Amino acid sequence: MATSGTTLPNAGPVTGSRSFLSRLRDGDEIARLITMVFAATVVLITLLLVYELWSNSALARTKFGLHFFVTQVWDPVIDQYGALPFMYGTLVTSALALLIAVPLGIGAAIFLAELAPPRTSDTLQFFIDLLAAVPSVIYGLLGVFIIVPLMRTVIFPGLNKPLGFLPFFKGPSYGVGFLTAGIVLAIMVIPYIISVSREVLLSVPRDQREAALALGSTRWESTWKVVVPFAKTGILGSIFLALARALGETMAVTMVIGNTPTISASLFSPGDSIASVIANQFTEATGDLYLQALVELGLVLFLMTFILNGLARLLIVVTTQRGSGVPV
Amino acid sequence: MKRIAVLVAGVLALGAMGWADNALLINGAGATFPYPIYSKWFDEYHKKNPNIQFNYQSVGSGAGIKQTTEGTVDFGATDGPMNDDQLKNFQDKRGSAILHFPTVLGADVPTYNVPGVSGALNFTPEVLAGIFLGKITKWNDPAIAGANKGVNLPANDIIVVHRSDGSGTTYIWTDYLSKVSDEWKSKVSKGTSVNWPVGLGGKGNEGVTGLIKQTPNSMGYVELIYAAQNNIPYGAVKNSSGNFVKADLAGVSAAAAGAAKEIPDDFRVSITNAPGKNAYPISSFTWLLIPQKFQDAGKREAVKGFLKWMLTDGQNYAEALSYAKLPKEIVEKEKKAINNIQ
Amino acid sequence: MSARVKWRRFVSNFMLTLTGLCALVSVSVLFLILGYLVFNGGTSINWAFFTQLPKPVGEAGGGMANAIVGSAKLLMAASLLGVPIGFLGGIYLAEFSGSAVASVVRYAADLLNGVPSIVIVIFAYSMVVLPFKHFSTLAGAFALGLMMIPITLRSTEEFLNGVPRYLREGAMALGASKWKTIASVVVPAAYRGILTAILLALARVAGETAPLLFTAFGNRFWSQGWEQPTASLPVMIFTYAVSPYEDWHRQAWAAGLVLLGLILIINILARTILSRGIAVPRS
Numbered sequence: 001m002a003t004s005g006t007t008l009p010n011a012g013p014v015t016g017s018r019s020f021l022s023r024l025r026d027g028d029e030i031a032r033l034i035t036m037v038f039a040a041t042v043v044l045i046t047l048l049l050v051y052e053l054w055s056n057s058a059l060a061r062t063k064f065g066l067h068f069f070v071t072q073v074w075d076p077v078i079d080q081y082g083a084l085p086f087m088y089g090t091l092v093t094s095a096l097a098l099l100i101a102v103p104l105g106i107g108a109a110i111f112l113a114e115l116a117p118p119r120t121s122d123t124l125q126f127f128i129d130l131l132a133a134v135p136s137v138i139y140g141l142l143g144v145f146i147i148v149p150l151m152r153t154v155i156f157p158g159l160n161k162p163l164g165f166l167p168f169f170k171g172p173s174y175g176v177g178f179l180t181a182g183i184v185l186a187i188m189v190i191p192y193i194i195s196v197s198r199e200v201l202l203s204v205p206r207d208q209r210e211a212a213l214a215l216g217s218t219r220w221e222s223t224w225k226v227v228v229p230f231a232k233t234g235i236l237g238s239i240f241l242a243l244a245r246a247l248g249e250t251m252a253v254t255m256v257i258g259n260t261p262t263i264s265a266s267l268f269s270p271g272d273s274i275a276s277v278i279a280n281q282f283t284e285a286t287g288d289l290y291l292q293a294l295v296e297l298g299l300v301l302f303l304m305t306f307i308l309n310g311l312a313r314l315l316i317v318v319t320t321q322r323g324s325g326v327p328v
Numbered sequence: 329m330k331r332i333a334v335l336v337a338g339v340l341a342l343g344a345m346g347w348a349d350n351a352l353l354i355n356g357a358g359a360t361f362p363y364p365i366y367s368k369w370f371d372e373y374h375k376k377n378p379n380i381q382f383n384y385q386s387v388g389s390g391a392g393i394k395q396t397t398e399g400t401v402d403f404g405a406t407d408g409p410m411n412d413d414q415l416k417n418f419q420d421k422r423g424s425a426i427l428h429f430p431t432v433l434g435a436d437v438p439t440y441n442v443p444g445v446s447g448a449l450n451f452t453p454e455v456l457a458g459i460f461l462g463k464i465t466k467w468n469d470p471a472i473a474g475a476n477k478g479v480n481l482p483a484n485d486i487i488v489v490h491r492s493d494g495s496g497t498t499y500i501w502t503d504y505l506s507k508v509s510d511e512w513k514s515k516v517s518k519g520t521s522v523n524w525p526v527g528l529g530g531k532g533n534e535g536v537t538g539l540i541k542q543t544p545n546s547m548g549y550v551e552l553i554y555a556a557q558n559n560i561p562y563g564a565v566k567n568s569s570g571n572f573v574k575a576d577l578a579g580v581s582a583a584a585a586g587a588a589k590e591i592p593d594d595f596r597v598s599i600t601n602a603p604g605k606n607a608y609p610i611s612s613f614t615w616l617l618i619p620q621k622f623q624d625a626g627k628r629e630a631v632k633g634f635l636k637w638m639l640t641d642g643q644n645y646a647e648a649l650s651y652a653k654l655p656k657e658i659v660e661k662e663k664k665a666i667n668n669i670q
Numbered sequence: 671m672s673a674r675v676k677w678r679r680f681v682s683n684f685m686l687t688l689t690g691l692c693a694l695v696s697v698s699v700l701f702l703i704l705g706y707l708v709f710n711g712g713t714s715i716n717w718a719f720f721t722q723l724p725k726p727v728g729e730a731g732g733g734m735a736n737a738i739v740g741s742a743k744l745l746m747a748a749s750l751l752g753v754p755i756g757f758l759g760g761i762y763l764a765e766f767s768g769s770a771v772a773s774v775v776r777y778a779a780d781l782l783n784g785v786p787s788i789v790i791v792i793f794a795y796s797m798v799v800l801p802f803k804h805f806s807t808l809a810g811a812f813a814l815g816l817m818m819i820p821i822t823l824r825s826t827e828e829f830l831n832g833v834p835r836y837l838r839e840g841a842m843a844l845g846a847s848k849w850k851t852i853a854s855v856v857v858p859a860a861y862r863g864i865l866t867a868i869l870l871a872l873a874r875v876a877g878e879t880a881p882l883l884f885t886a887f888g889n890r891f892w893s894q895g896w897e898q899p900t901a902s903l904p905v906m907i908f909t910y911a912v913s914p915y916e917d918w919h920r921q922a923w924a925a926g927l928v929l930l931g932l933i934l935i936i937n938i939l940a941r942t943i944l945s946r947g948i949a950v951p952r953s
Contacts, residue, residue, distance in 0.1 A: 031849035035762030038755050039775050042819060046778040049785065049793050056792070075523035076494075077516065107692030115686060116693070124697055126937065131700045132870055133933035135877030135904045137911055138926045140531075142703060144538045152542070174487060174528055174543055190696055195870055196825060199863040203832045220682035237828050241821060244783035250880055251908075259492030259529025270528050275786035276492075279880060280531065282788055284390030284494025284520045286414060298789040305784035309777060355805070355887070355899060364913065367890065368726035374891075383899065385888040386909060395884075399803050532912035557914040649727065 050302060057296035059289055068296060074261050074277070076285070081293040083300050085261035089178065089271040090304065093253060094246040096182025096267070097189055102239060104186070105193030106228075109235075112194070113201035114223050125198060132191040140255030143184040148175035148256060155179070156268055173268035176258035181273070184252050189242035196241065200234030201227060236316060240309070247305055250279035274301045352626055356384040358392025358405025359496050360532075361434055361551055362614045365649050366405065369642050373634055380630045389496045390520055396617050397421055402627060404617035407434075407496020408503075408520060409596035424621035427669065428595045429635060429662055430613040432643075433584050433652035435575045436501045437555050437562040437610070440547035441540050442467055443482060449563040450475040450572045453601075453609075456565070457509035459486055459547065461516075462526035467545060475566070482545070489539045489548030492529025494521040500612040501549045504600040552580070553650035569605040579608030580652040588657040595662070611652075621670050628669060635666050704930070711923025719924060724890055724906070727915045734925055736892050740900035741932065744810050744886060745876055747896070751815025752875075753868055756822025760864075763823070764830035765852055776824065783820035787880040790816055795884045805899040810886025814878065818871040825867030829860040869940060873933050879904040903929045 064071070064081065071082020108128075112121045156173035163169045204227050212222035228235070258270020259280065274297050285291045363386035370382040387395070389406035396404030397418045409428055410418070418426045438451050455471050458464035464471060468481040491498045502518035516522050528543075530536035533554040540546045541560070552575045555562045564574040573579045586604035591597050601609045618635070622628035639662055643653045654662075718733045725732025759779075763772045794813035799805055833856050841851040857864070875881075882888075886900050888909070893900035903925050910922035 027850070028848040031852070032762070032766045035758045035766060039759035039762040039767070039771075039823075041755055042759050042782065042823060043775055043778045045816065045819070046782050049782070049789075052793050052796060053789070056796075073523065076521045077519045077523065104692045104695060107689040108696045111686075111689035111693040115690065124693065126934075127700050128696060129866075129870060129873060129937065130930055130934060131696075131703070133873035133876050133930055134703060135879065135907055135926060135929060137879055137904065137908045138703075138707070138877075138923075141911055142706060144535070144542075146702075146706070148538075149542055174539075176528060176539065187699055190699075191873075192821075192870065194696060195866060196828070196863075199866050200828065200832060203829070203860075203863065205834060218678050218682035220685045221678065224685070234828050234832065237824055240780050241783065241824065244780055244820070245874075247784045248786035248789075250786050250788050254492060255531050255535055259531070260524075260527070272492075272529075275788065278786060279788045280493040280529075281521050282792070283388035283883070286390045286393055286520075295792065298786070298792065301784075301786065301789070302781065305781055309780050309784075313777075351891070353891070353898065357887070360912070363909070364727045364915070367724075370890065371726045381891045383889050383891060385883075385899075385905075387883055391884075398800065400799060400805060533914065534912040551914075554914040557916075 050299075053295055053299040053302060057292045057299055060292040060296040063289065064293075064296075068300070072261065072263065076281070076287075076290050079287070079289050081290075081296075083274070083297055085263050086272055086274040086277050086297060087300065087304065088263045089257065089273040090247060090275070090301065092178050092267075092271065093181045093185055093257065093273055094243060096179060097185035097246040098239070098243060100183065100186035101190045101193055101242060105190045105238075105242070106197055106235060108190075109194045109197035109201060110223060110228070113198045114219075114227070121198075125195065128191050128194050131187070132195070136188070136249060136251035139184055139188055139252035143180065143252060143256040147180055147183055151175050151177070151180050151183075151268075160268075167265040168267050170266040171268060174258065174270060176256050177266075177268045177270045178257070179267040181253045181257040181271075182267075184256055185246045185249055188249060188252060189245045192241045192245060193235075193238045196238035197231070197235045200231040200238075204230045240312070243308065243312075244305065247301065247308075248275055250275040254279055274298075274304075351379050351381045352630060353381045353383060354403070354627055354630060355401040356382065356392075356403040356405060356616075357387050357395045357401045358384075358617070359389040359407045359614055360386040361407050361496055362405060362432060362651070364553070365432055365646060365651050368645055368649065369634075369638060372642075372645070373637060376637075377630075377633070380634075382630075382634065388494065389499075390494055393617065396426070396619070403619070403631065405431075405615065406617060407612060407614050408499035409598075409615060410617070418619075422619060424619050427618045427620055427665065428615040429618060429665070430595050430615050430654060430658060431638060432646050432654065433580045433611055433613055434500075435552040435580045435583075435608055435611045435652075436497055436504070436549045437552050437575045438547060438565065439537070439540055439550055439555055439560050439562045441544055441561075442547075443484075443544050444480055446561065447479070448561065448574055449479065450566070451563050452566045453505075453508035457505050457512050460488060460490070460505065460525070460527070461509075461512060462488070475572075484545040487543055487546040488524075488527030489530055489536050489543070489546050490524050490527045491536060492531050495532075496520065496612075496614070497533065497549065497551055498522065500600065500610060503598055503612075504610045507601045552576075556650045565609050567605075567607050567609040568601050568603055569607070571605055573606065573608045575608045575610070577647055577650070577652040579606055580611040581655060583607035583609070583611040584613070584652070584658065585655045588655045591658060591661070593661075593665075595658075595665075618669060620668060632666055632669055636663065639663055704927075707923050707927045707930070711920055711925070711927050714920045714924035715927065719921075719928070723892070724901075727913070727918060732921075734901070734903065734906055734921070734928070736889060737901040737903045737906045737925065738928060738932070740807070740886070740889070740893055741876065741903045741929065743807055743893075743896075743900065744814060744882070744902055745872060745936070747808065747811030748814035748818060748875055749868075749872060751811065752818025752871065753822055755815075756819045756871070757826050757864065757868075759819075760823045760826025760830060761852060761857075763827040765848070765856070772827075776827070779820040779823045782816070783824075787817065787878050791881045791884050794881065799885060804897075805885060805887035806897045807886055807893060807900045808896050810882045810900065810902070813881035813885045814875040817875050817878065817881065818868075821871035821874065822868055825870070826860075826864050829863030829867070830856060832863070833859045865940060869937055872936065876929060876933055877904055879908045903932070 072084050073080050073082050152175040159169045212226040254276035260270045261272050366384050392404035395401045468483045499520045506513040506518045530539040533550045536548045564572040566572050582604050583599050583602040586602040587599040639659050646653045721735050722733035798809040798812050841855045888905050889899045889901045907922045907925045910918040
């Protein structure tokens with residue numbers, strides 16, 4: 001109730017925005033602007049990249065048009081190029097990599113976050129982080145020296161004899177191929193999944209777990225049904241990181257995939273991926289159409305990443321309850 | 329926050345400092361095949377001339393041509409000579425011609441992994457083309473057996489291995505096959521990267537060797553020095569005079585000598601399937617690409633000095649590293665050509 | 671105890687053992703790799719390796735001193751580019767932006783992350799090398815820095831979002847402005863995760879070869895300052911590993927070990943030098 005006599009100074013509007021100047025004075029607006037500029041830089045760089053890819057592949061795009069997506073021939077001598085086998089190879093190897101790495105990675109992250117004593121967990125995490133630093137060339141060499149013979153002598157007979165009637169496991173196997181590349185990729189992306197998932201799981205507040213346990217759930221139930229869903233977005237974020245890495249990996253894949261532009265349902269068949277073929281041929285390519293066809297392949301990969309990311313996000317939105325606040 | 333700022337400033341300062349080194353840095357890029365001998369040469373030359381640093385990086389022949397044309401490096405190196413379009417491109421972009429200087433010779437050899445066979449197999453041109461075209465599919469095919477009497481060849485499928493990355497090695501191999509097989513020439517032709525009818529791809533000589541070592545019944549092609557240094561079995565190839573020659577330095581030099589008489593002035597020549605009874609048919613020069621005009625006088629003199637040294641003292645290092653020396657006639661011709669560099 | 675409870679207990683123990691197995695498999699892969707590197711390259715690591723310039727084949731000795739220094743320089747400079755953009759951009763996404771803008775930026779970051787290193791190098795080459803007509807350490811740092819941005823950005827945002835609401839509200843209730851809340855409460859609370867993300871991004875680019883081939887190029891000699899081409903460990907590994915010489919192969923494995931060692935040291939240094947008290951206790 002206003003009193004008579006003295007008047008209180010006007011305190012300004014209580015709710016809603018304050019004036020621009022007062023926000024500026026507080027430093028909030030500056031902070032917002034500065035961070036916004038940096039965030040915008042990311043978008044700018046991506047757009048610039050797409051622009052570069054687009055303009056540097058103009059010749060190839062006009063020559064091949066949409067046929068580029070369905071042609072299987074890749075012949076630098078007669079200048080005939082098509083992307084289909086490489087798109088197939090990229091998809092198959094990345095899918096295999098995730099199929100292997102996601103269960104392993106999340107399982108390991110759960111173990112490290114929930115069960116292992118803190119110091120062991122930290123030490124093991126340290127080592128797993130090192131896996132991310134191994135140069136891809138070394139992964140490729142290890143793939144050639146260890147996994148390729150393993151594939152030929154152990155894995156192929158092991159899967160082909162009982163399950164050879166399925167189109168996925170038909171022989172012959174040369175050691176190199178889709179599955180080998182998928183395994184090498186899985187090893188390369190596991191550190192990202194484990195590292196990020198573990199941190200996110202660790203940051204779930206203690207009371208969530210304790211509440212579940214107090215209600216009589218077993219350790220596993222409280223983990224799987226309470227903690228993990230709480231950390232879901234972080235875990236999904238780590239899977240996005242892993243997917244991106246798998247799609248773009250060049251060196252390691254190129255050494256173990258067999259480098260034949262083939263489309264085959266068999267996991268043991270040799271094939272090729274977009275990143276691998278660009279890496280292999282870019283440095284030696286001379287001739288404008290050849291170079292531009294390779295750049296167009298890069299553009300195709302960009303498009304694939306775009307669509308895959310979009311589909312994944314759609315899936316998340318559809319399967320998550322409304323209003324649970326999952327940012328996509 | 330302050331700690332971070334101090335750290336950052338320290339790093340920047342550290343990085344910017346250089347040893348007070350007045351050496352002239354000359355950058356080159358190109359073929360991987362001659363990298364060992366080039367690194368040896370540049371190192372030796374630097375010992376004799378401490379103020380000159382030749383920095384050569386093996387990024388591939390195609391990349392070498394591209395970077396030299398763009399001007400980001402001072403010279404290039406390639407296993408396959410530049411074609412007319414590329415020469416014109418260089419002239420347009422840089423306002424000067426580009427000169428080829430052969431440095432050493434190398435060769436491609438057919439390697440294989442056949443169970444039960446430990447010696448050198450004989451390959452005729454028809455057999456090689458047939459295998460890589462996918463028409464000869466079994467090791468005990470009559471065409472192979474005919475050239476290898478007395479060898480017990482198994483009835484297994486041949487698994488072909490080729491290069492997955494673009495390379496001068498592939499250029500030499502496909503150049504040879506194009507010369508000896510019309511079908512290859514029309515179907516596949518030659519290049520640093522081709523559309524292989526059959527086979528698996530391995531990255532680099534290392535990748536091909538690795539695949540062959542691990543895959544029974546496979547065959548592929550690698551550079552001679554690679555096979556020699558790694559002790560892998562390789563076969564003999566029938567040359568144009570009808571003799572089966574197993575690649576060695578003498579055979580490669582013989583191929584070059586055969587071509588020496590007719591070598592064009594710009595040194596761009598292919599010596600695969602060269603005449604000569606001891607010539608190894610899948611041999612090739614490798615070239616340094618030097619611009620004809622240099623803006624920088626210091627660099628020009630350094631390059632000319634190096635070329636002269638390379639043609640005389642430098643050649644003596646070649647054989648120890650399994651490269652073949654240039655024949656004398658070509659050395660003399662090149663010495664004259666150095667004077668073209670302005 | 672009812673059968674149902676027994677079953678649930680059994681499932682619990684079984685699944686938890688399974689996760690232990692997953693961790694075991696992951697860690698043993700690493701030790702296998704380390705073991706392989708040590709076995710094949712350990713003999714080549716000596717004092718000369720760390721102090722000498724590379725020697726041509728056939729001459730004993732020689733080292734990768736310039737490559738080690740070059741890699742360190744490249745990584746430091748790349749962090750200067752990649753970390754601020756990623757970190758501050760992540761702050762914007764988590765604290766200031768609406769969900770639509772955040773979605774777009776997140777999407778862009780994921781796309782950037784998926785670009786193969788060979789395509790990044792095409793981009794960096796045309797932006798930073800061609801205009802200046804020469805290769806340089808800065809160009810290499812530019813390419814690597816670009817690759818660090820998406821991982822840093824996504825992870826920073828993820829971890830900032832994970833900071834409990836009550837911390838923010840508490841600070842604001844005490845009268846702190848938004849940016850002060852972020853700087854002194856939220857970021858320190860999410861600090862561990864953010865540092866992990868930055869180090870992960872650093873580890874990733876430390877082993878990349880392709881981006882350096884056409885930016886930093888390579889150098890057999892010491893690289894002066896920031897404008898000259900520089901040697902780096904991944905490029906040396908690549909060059910040596912695909913060569914015909916056994917001695918160079920061993921040096922390549924040794925270089926791989928040294929690279930891992932470099933990352934390990936950076937990890938340890940970063941965690942100790944930049945450590946502060948953690949506001950949120952580990953649960």
